[in-house]
Amino acid sequence: MATYLYAITGADHPLQLSGVTGVGDPAAQLRTVRTKELCAVVSDAPDGLRAKRRDVAAHQSVQERLLADGAALPMRFGLVGPDDAQVVSALEEHRDTYTQRLEEVDGCREYHLKVARDEDDMLREVVRESAEVRRLNDRTRQHPEAYDDKVALGELISQEVQARQDRARTDIVDRLAPLAVRIADVEPTKQHFLSVSFLVEREKAAAFSEAVHAEAERRSDTYTFGLHGPLPPYSFV
């Protein structure tokens, strides 16, 4: 029977798993696979498992439960090994790495920040600040058929937008960085120009949250800040 992996903890983790179940329908029973120093929380891997909402939620619930009592390395969703014996081998083979990472994330939580900016607001700024954009904008407004000018306008705007987003991103991250242990940049999405995870010590969580709100306050209301956390340290393992 294939083995589904949820997380890796130190052997001294209390592993209070009662009331939490695993992926699949019916939900798989959680169990542990141990070596001398480490412990893996696993279950049988249900046949035909897919990333359904229920399963992703189950995976996440296991992390939350483990995190409440000590350090845990969350596995990426959907990781399946051939059997328990192979899990033991993996724990032994990577023992030093896992032990070190557990120390690194101990007492820390991940906070994920996403920031978006209203596009029209950004475009207005670009038009205000670039004479060339204004020139091309006037020209293409009067001559909608001027394809090359349109492309040139769009390309110029694209560069200006990128530059502004890069500046804002650096600006925001730099201001929050002192409160984080580590930072993991996620590729920005179409919607959010900033998508960054911060590893924050528990004692600094409140200060970090304050800092994010202060940062949001500094900006105009055309920015949207989304802060998610505390989370298992997915981005730092």
Added chain:
Amino acid sequence: MTAIQQSNASSSGSGSGNLYDVLELILDRGLVIDAFVRVSLVGIEILKIDVRVVVASVDTYLRFAEACNRLDLESGRKAPSQLTDLVGEATESGAKGKSKGALTGAVEAFTESLHKGQEGSEEEAEERPARKSTSSSSRRTARRRED
């Protein structure tokens, strides 16, 4: 005066009302063991787009150019405060709409105003009901709390 959406995915037992917000982390981050396999994420990978390619394409240029041509250059400066409130709301609800589309039913909206005084209360275990801020009604925070 920026719209802030804050959430806590670690809402014990709640079935993670905002699972979508952290979906990319659960599916795309986390520890892997090279020798092990991953279950298929068919249908979910559409979340991942190569943004760099999208941004540097003629389609994007034309879209930007047309958006710029259509732009009312004055409205940004003259907007009354009422209008800016609406902008904030539209942005936020737009994001939620998208979320729901991408992972059906995963997102519940929990709105609550930002309460500075409660920043440090990490030990609170309950979700709070929606509430209006007394200091600024245009600052809105969707949040779940727990630890």
